[in-house]
Amino acid sequence: MKPRLDLIGLVVRDMGASLEFYRRLGFDFPPGAEDEGHVEVTLPGGLRFAWDSLEVIRSFDPAYEFHPQHAGAYLCESPAAVDALYRELLEAGYQGHKAPWDAFWGQRYAVVKDPDGHTVDLFAPL
Numbered sequence: 001m002k003p004r005l006d007l008i009g010l011v012v013r014d015m016g017a018s019l020e021f022y023r024r025l026g027f028d029f030p031p032g033a034e035d036e037g038h039v040e041v042t043l044p045g046g047l048r049f050a051w052d053s054l055e056v057i058r059s060f061d062p063a064y065e066f067h068p069q070h071a072g073a074y075l076c077e078s079p080a081a082v083d084a085l086y087r088e089l090l091e092a093g094y095q096g097h098k099a100p101w102d103a104f105w106g107q108r109y110a111v112v113k114d115p116d117g118h119t120v121d122l123f124a125p126l
Helices: 015-023 054-060 079-091
Strands: 007-012 038-042 048-053 070-075 095-102 107-113 119-125
Touching (some): 048 054, 079 095, 079 119
Antiparallel strands (some): 038 048
């Protein structure tokens, strides 16, 4: 069997803060997930997205150094929805990285940072 992509994961410093951010992007987490060291959801199509606390990662890799990464691109229903979600996230205290713009590749695009500094793209076709 050839390998297939099955899980994309993020390392987080504060599980509760991270899950609160991703709830705003439409993820649904079970009650009490904020208190877990590992949380995952299965996306349509079967791909899993996971969050692991820094403590969990360091339990088997003590030398692990935290580095923010790209946490995906999220399709919004319209260009106006990109603008609205970007504004909502900033009003909630999250950091913008690149304000919404009309990209040359035909999409309304914006980039925000989650609580751990992972970049998150928001986009919709123009």
